[in-house]
Amino acid sequence: MGRKLISALLGVLIALALGALIMLLQGYNPLSTYAALFSFSLLGWSPLATTLRNAVPLILTGLSASVAFASGPVNLGQPGQLLMGALFATLGGLSLDLPPLVMIPVLLLLAMLGGAFWSGLAALARHWFNMDEFITTLMLNMIADYFTYWAISYPLYDAEAFSPMTPQIHRAGWLPEFGDFNSNVLVMLAAFGALWFLFNRLTAGYEWRLTGQNGLFARLGGVNIERNYLAVMLVTGALAGLAGGLVVMAGPHRFLKGLGANYAWDGVMIAVVANNGLVGTLLYGLFFSSLQTGALGMELITAVPGEFIQVLQAVIVLVVVAGRGRLDWLLERSLARQKARERAA
Amino acid sequence: MSVPFLAMQEILKIFPPAVVALDRVSVEFRPGEIHAVVGENGAGKSTLMKVLYGLEAANSGQIQLRGQAVQFHSPGQAIAAGIGMVHQEILLVQEYRVWENIVLGLEPAGWFGRLDERQALRSVQQKIDEFHFNLDPLARVGEISVAARQKVEILKLLYRNVAVLILDEPTAVLTPQEIPQLFAELRRLRAGGKTILFISHHLEEVLELSDRITVLRKGRQVATLETSATNQAELSRLMIGRELARPPRPAAAPPGQPVLEVEGLSYRDGAGRLRLQDLSLQVRAGEIVGVAGVEGNGQFELVNVLMGLNPPESGRLLVQGHDLTRAEILERRRRIAFVSQDRGRLGAAVRATITENALMTHHRLNPRFTRWRGWRLEARAALQFARRIETQFGVSMASPEQPFQSLSGGNQQKVILGRELLLETPFLLLDQPTRGLDVGSMEYVHELILTLRAEQRAILLISADLEELFRLSDRIVVLHRGRLVADLPAVSASLEQVGALMLEGKEHPDGPQAD
Numbered sequence: 001m002g003r004k005l006i007s008a009l010l011g012v013l014i015a016l017a018l019g020a021l022i023m024l025l026q027g028y029n030p031l032s033t034y035a036a037l038f039s040f041s042l043l044g045w046s047p048l049a050t051t052l053r054n055a056v057p058l059i060l061t062g063l064s065a066s067v068a069f070a071s072g073p074v075n076l077g078q079p080g081q082l083l084m085g086a087l088f089a090t091l092g093g094l095s096l097d098l099p100p101l102v103m104i105p106v107l108l109l110l111a112m113l114g115g116a117f118w119s120g121l122a123a124l125a126r127h128w129f130n131m132d133e134f135i136t137t138l139m140l141n142m143i144a145d146y147f148t149y150w151a152i153s154y155p156l157y158d159a160e161a162f163s164p165m166t167p168q169i170h171r172a173g174w175l176p177e178f179g180d181f182n183s184n185v186l187v188m189l190a191a192f193g194a195l196w197f198l199f200n201r202l203t204a205g206y207e208w209r210l211t212g213q214n215g216l217f218a219r220l221g222g223v224n225i226e227r228n229y230l231a232v233m234l235v236t237g238a239l240a241g242l243a244g245g246l247v248v249m250a251g252p253h254r255f256l257k258g259l260g261a262n263y264a265w266d267g268v269m270i271a272v273v274a275n276n277g278l279v280g281t282l283l284y285g286l287f288f289s290s291l292q293t294g295a296l297g298m299e300l301i302t303a304v305p306g307e308f309i310q311v312l313q314a315v316i317v318l319v320v321v322a323g324r325g326r327l328d329w330l331l332e333r334s335l336a337r338q339k340a341r342e343r344a345a
Numbered sequence: 346m347s348v349p350f351l352a353m354q355e356i357l358k359i360f361p362p363a364v365v366a367l368d369r370v371s372v373e374f375r376p377g378e379i380h381a382v383v384g385e386n387g388a389g390k391s392t393l394m395k396v397l398y399g400l401e402a403a404n405s406g407q408i409q410l411r412g413q414a415v416q417f418h419s420p421g422q423a424i425a426a427g428i429g430m431v432h433q434e435i436l437l438v439q440e441y442r443v444w445e446n447i448v449l450g451l452e453p454a455g456w457f458g459r460l461d462e463r464q465a466l467r468s469v470q471q472k473i474d475e476f477h478f479n480l481d482p483l484a485r486v487g488e489i490s491v492a493a494r495q496k497v498e499i500l501k502l503l504y505r506n507v508a509v510l511i512l513d514e515p516t517a518v519l520t521p522q523e524i525p526q527l528f529a530e531l532r533r534l535r536a537g538g539k540t541i542l543f544i545s546h547h548l549e550e551v552l553e554l555s556d557r558i559t560v561l562r563k564g565r566q567v568a569t570l571e572t573s574a575t576n577q578a579e580l581s582r583l584m585i586g587r588e589l590a591r592p593p594r595p596a597a598a599p600p601g602q603p604v605l606e607v608e609g610l611s612y613r614d615g616a617g618r619l620r621l622q623d624l625s626l627q628v629r630a631g632e633i634v635g636v637a638g639v640e641g642n643g644q645f646e647l648v649n650v651l652m653g654l655n656p657p658e659s660g661r662l663l664v665q666g667h668d669l670t671r672a673e674i675l676e677r678r679r680r681i682a683f684v685s686q687d688r689g690r691l692g693a694a695v696r697a698t699i700t701e702n703a704l705m706t707h708h709r710l711n712p713r714f715t716r717w718r719g720w721r722l723e724a725r726a727a728l729q730f731a732r733r734i735e736t737q738f739g740v741s742m743a744s745p746e747q748p749f750q751s752l753s754g755g756n757q758q759k760v761i762l763g764r765e766l767l768l769e770t771p772f773l774l775l776d777q778p779t780r781g782l783d784v785g786s787m788e789y790v791h792e793l794i795l796t797l798r799a800e801q802r803a804i805l806l807i808s809a810d811l812e813e814l815f816r817l818s819d820r821i822v823v824l825h826r827g828r829l830v831a832d833l834p835a836v837s838a839s840l841e842q843v844g845a846l847m848l849e850g851k852e853h854p855d856g857p858q859a860d
Contacts, residue, residue, distance in 0.1 A: 203708060203715055203722050210701060213694035220652060220683065220691055221705035222675035336359045340404035 007327045008280070011320035012287070018319065019312045023304065033302050037309075040297020041290040047297075049180035053250060055289035056188045057082070060243035061267025062274070062281040063195055068236040070199075070276040071208035072215055073229055077122060077137030078240040078264035080144030081115035085241025086248050087148050088114030090255040093169025093248070094156070103172040108187065108245055115241015116234045118144060123233035127226070133233065145260075152255050165256035175249045184250035191242060196278050198235075208232055240264060266292075269313070273320050288313060348412040349373040351428075351509060351540065356406035358392055358564075366392045368564045369406065374509070379531060379541045381551040381572075384561035384584055385783035390544045393561065394511045397542075398430045399423040429502030430511035437494055439487035444469040446486055447501050472503050476533050479526075492523040496530070503534075510534065511542045516550055520639065521811065521844040528554050548577045560584055584784065600819070601630035604803035605772050610660030612650050612827075620646040622827045624660070628772065628803040633794065635818030635835065636807040639847050643827040644807050648685070648776050651805075653677050664772050678706050682765035686777035686807075688754070692761045695750035699742060700731040702749045703764050710768065734763030739789070755786030762793060773797065776807045791817060811840055825850035 020030035041051045061078040068075035089111040096103065122136040149164065156166040175183045199205040207228055211218040219225050243263065248255055270288055274280030295309040351374040358367040367389045374380050382390045395401040397408060399417030407414050410426060417423040420430070437446045444466050453464040469482045480496050481489075489497075495515060502510055512531075516524050531541055531554065545551050551558055552572060560567045560583040567583045605628040612621040621643050628634045638644055649655040651662065653674045662670045664680040685691035693702045704727045708714050714726050731745035738759040742752060749757065758778070765773070775794065779787040794817055797804060808814050814821055814835075821838055823831040823846040830850045833843070845851070 201721060201724070203720055206701065206704070206708065206722055210694045210697055210705065213696050214690070216691055217694050218705070219674060220654070220685075222673075222678045222709050223705075224673075224675070336404070339365070340357060340359050 004280075007324065008283075008320065010327065011323045012316060014323070015312070015316040015319040018315050019308075022311065022315075023308070026304075028302065028304050033298055033304050033308075036301040037294035037298045038290065039294075040300075041294030046180045047293065049182070051286070051290045051293045052185045053182045054293050055286050056184045056250070057243040057247050057263035058266050058270060058289055059188055059282055059285035060191065060246070061240050061264040062270035062285050063192065063267075063278060064236040064239035064243075065268045065271035066274060066276040066278060066281045067195065067199060067208070067239070068232060069212070069271060071212040071228070071232045073232050073236070074132075074134040075119060075122070075137050075233060075236050076134060076268065077119055077140050077237070078243075078267055079260055080137070080141035081118045081237045081240035082244035082247075082264045083144045083148045083260050084114040084118040084244065085111040085238075086114070086244030086255055086259055087151060088117075088241070089173075089245035089248050090156070090166055090169060093173040093253075094166065096173075097170045098172060100172045100176075103170070104175065104249070107169075107173050107249060108242060111241045111245020111248075112238035113241065115244065116238040118241070119233045119237025120230075123230050127230070148255065149257065152257065156255070158254070163257055165252075166254045168253045169248065173249055174253055175246070182250045184246045187242070187246060191239065192278070192282060195235075195239070199278060204228065204231060240267075243267070266313075269317060273317050275324065349409070350376040350411060352409045353393070353397060354407050354409065356393065356396055356408075357404045358389075358396060358401060359404050365564050367396070367403070370561070370564070370566045371406075372559050372566065372569060374540055374542065375557075376508070376540055377535055377538050378556040379535050379543055379554055381543045381545060381555035381558045382561065383545060383548065383551055383558060383580065385785065388561040388584070388783075389564040390561055391513055394430060394513060394542065394544060397423070398428060398511060400430075424502070424505050424507060427506065427508040428511070429505060429507035429509070430513065431495065431498045431502065431515060432513055437486045437497060439485075441486055442482065443480060443484050443486060443489070443493075443497050444482040446497055447472075447482075447504050449501075451505060469500070469504065472500055476500075476503065476530065476537065478530060490523075492519050492527065495519070495527070499530070499534075503539075507539075509540045509542065511544070513544045515543070516545065516547060520848055521840055522848065524550070548580050551580070552577060581784070600632035601801060603627045603629050604665055605805060606661075606663040607651075608661045608663075610650065610662065611658045612646050612655060613658045614646070619658075620827050621650065621657070624827075624829055626805075626822065626829065628805050630771070630803050631798055631801040632820070633798050633804045633806055633818045635814035635821045636805065636824055637811060637814055637821055637843050637847055638824035640809055642824045642847075644776070644824060646827070647824070648683075648774065648807070651681070651774055652683055675706075675709055678768065678770075679710060680770050680772055682768045682770040682773045684758075684761055684765050684773070684775045684778045686780045688757050688761060689750075693749050693757065696748055698746050699749050699752070699760055700727050700745045703727070703731045703734055703745075703760060705764065706768060707764070730767075731760075734760055734767070738763040738793075755782050755789075758782060758786065758790065762790065766793070766797065771802060773802055773804045774807075775804060777809060778806070779808075779810070779813060787813075811843060814843075815840065823847055 016034070023030040023033055039047070041047050061082060064078050065075065089107045092107045092110040096106065098106065118140055119137065122133045122140055125131040125136045126133055152166050153164040158165050158167040177183065199209065207218060207223045211223060211225060211228055215225060244260065247259060266288060270281055270284045274284045291309050291312060295306045298304055299306040354371050356367050356370045360366050370389070370393060382393065384390045392401060396403045399419050399422055408416065415426055417426065423429070438449065441449070447469050448465045453461045453468065466482060473480055473482060478496050478500060480493060480500070486494060486497060499510065515527060519527060535541060543551070543555060555572050557569060558572055558575065558580065559569045560580065562584060605626070607624055607626040610621055610624040611619065614620050624647070626634070636644065646655070650657050653672065656671065660670070661668060667680060669677050669680070689695050704714060707730065708722065712719070714723050714730070715721060716723055728745055734740060735742060735745065740756045740759045740763070742756065749760070752760065762778070779790050782790065791813070794804060794806070806814065806817060818835045821833050821835050821843060822829050823843060825847065831846045
């Protein structure tokens with residue numbers, strides 16, 4: 001664990017240094033840029049609250065991808081599942097009006113249901129037609145994209161709006177805020193805790209993990225591969241759906257065009273960087289959110305364009321993923337050399 | 346005599362992070378000798394040869410060829426200097442003919458760089474004649490036997506005019522009948538002035554063939570001996586540091602009720618080929634039945650059908666009277682323990698911890714390992730279970746939480762055996778349970794199998810090692826092209842008889858048993 005942390009920190013630092021190099025080549029001052037970046041995302045309650053709040057959809061979709069990849073299924077349908085979750089939560093929020101204590105859990109459940117419904121379609125396509133979820137989830141993303149666009153343009157269209165969006169959901173479905181902090185973080189943490197417990201302590205999680213590492217071994221060991229596959233697809237779909245529901249309930253309180261943004265693809269990217277580890281996904285999610293949140297401030301204060309953050313993210317992904325294992329290898333090789341010197345002496 | 350022909354001096358090789366594979370090993374090889382390198386698995390035999398051949402770089406030490414210090418960075422350089430190696434797994438182009446494989450990479454060029462086929466064929470035939478290899482240069486490699494392919498590999502090196510041939514476990518892929526022929530060929534090569542380095546852990550072979558023997562143990566050179574001045578007992582003592590315990594096989598108690606009953610089992614693969622044909626077989630309680638056969642004659646398919654990975658086309662499978670022909674795998678596992686030949690692919694998830702690997706199957710069959718009606722794992726029980734395997738089966742591990750892959754092969758197999766045996770099933774399917782294990786671990790596994798028989802369990806043992814089959818089995822059945830061609834009591838069967846059955850599906854016409 002210690003070595004993993006060092007390797008991750010080192011990777012991030014090298015990536016930041018490379019980012020600085022790129023800025024120098026472009027004629028910007030890297031020090032003041034980084035200062036602006038992190039002061040707008042981490043320094044002070046308000047920036048911190050924004051970073052946390054923006055991290056929620058990244059982390060939840062990241063967890064969805066991590067659990068799926070670590071268990072075997074290549075669920076790449078987080079973008080579509082997020083949108084369907086958001087749509088289900090919006091529908092509930094528009095049609096139901098219950099006391100907040102009931103309303104919020106109901107909408108969260110609806111969001112999860114929406115995501116699970118969408119990933120469940122991919123699971124059924126595999127069960128019935130032996131179609132690979134790698135393809136079907138990607139295709140279902142497109143369908144979800146246009147289906148939700150149609151839904152907010154016609155049946156759910158807010159007549160007073162000038163662009164496709166729904167009316168606001170009922171007040172009872174809005175997530176409470178505590179000062180600058182939105183309670184979507186609490187929901188995310190609860191989901192993280194439940195998922196961690198499931199993955200690391202429950203029988204199902206044990207079977208998922210071992211199936212992900214060696215499916216044939218698990219199958220010979222008596223694990224019901226088919227049932228677990230369906231369960232993993234549903235759970236990871238529900239996580240992405242929850243991300244979508246939280247975006248609606250914490251933010252604009254309605255489904256508007258472009259709501260999903262890049263959250264889900266960034267989540268997949270975070271899962272890759274975190275090597276499908278749950279804690280790693282949480283931490284990298286926070287870090288990437290701080291970059292994205294600080295980008296606005298950086299643009300405001302310095303001349304560096306906000307798109308630079310995307311370059312920086314890409315560099316981080318490459319350095320961390322490529323560096324993983326390489327660092328261990330270097331460390332081990334130097335130990336071997338040392339031993340060789342001792343013996344030779 | 347002052348300058349040795351080929352010498353390795355003070356070779357030190359450390360595999361990262363700190364595994365000492367070779368600890369300052371020094372060996373001299375004489376021209377025109379057959380020099381055997383023996384040792385248990387992991388003793389460093391192959392590593393030493395790979396250093397010589399340029400596949401691995403040593404951390405320190407040097408190699409001298411005819412008094413000149415040499416350093417090979419690749420096999421190509423070693424071959425150019427006259428040192429070639431025949432690997433355990435044979436690397437040839439199946440679709441090419443024998444001569445094409447031999448000249449590949451060193452083709453005689455004709456006009457405009459075109460391959461001069463006639464010239465190539467002539468020089469290959471010349472080499473075949475020179476060393477009396479019985480081989481058709483025009484045959485396709487994919488259609489000739491493994492023994493013939495091995496000859497092609499050797500010829501490939503002779504064609505490149507090497508003076509030193511390294512053979513890594515050359516007899517492992519051969520049947521008992523083919524071994525004398527290989528030995529005759531190697532002796533002819535020696536007569537032709539070649540130096541042959543021969544890696545093996547079959548001591549009988551080594552004693553029969555070699556002139557001198559170097560023994561390695563745990564990366565150290567223990568001795569280099571004249572073959573005429575040593576014997577099997579001394580060699581095995583040097584190899585493992587103690588005398589091998591070879592107790593006479595305990596007399597089998599009369600076997601009990603049938604446990605495994607296979608009736609008329611047939612299996613067709615995805616391409617429609619009949620891979621198992623009308624197989625019938627019984628294993629009784631307290632009985633070990635050995636399955637002999639050249640690899641690829643249906644062993645793989647038999648295992649898959651018994652374990653439920655593939656459904657049979659017809660036939661029945663019963664264990665203790667329960668029909669498992671179409672049962673779910675978990676249902677089978679209540680009555681069948683399974684040790685596979687491929688630990689990394691079928692026997693374990695190597696990156697998971699030892700405890701996680703030990704828990705597999707038990708977590709579903711034994712309520713002790715779960716709480717909440719099976720939903721939650723009982724982590725402490727799992728850990729205790731791993732520790733029980735550690736002590737009961739003598740696994741050496743730092744912690745049950747370390748990754749499975751950090752264990753040595755022998756210890757990995759002990760964990761797998763522990764997991765499967767503690768399922769306490771009436772029937773055990775053991776598919777090459779000692780594959781890749783060193784002599785000490787192999788001995789341990791054999792003892793364990795005999796103990797299981799004494800506990801009245803029924804055991805089906807599939808093995809490519811005839812010696813192992815003869816040592817353990819009560820009956821030996823022979824698989825040939827998907828059919829069982831013989832069912833013999835082990836005490837009265839002979840090695841040659843079984844060898845002939847494996848190769849030809851029938852007994853040898855001039856074999857001792859034929860008349």
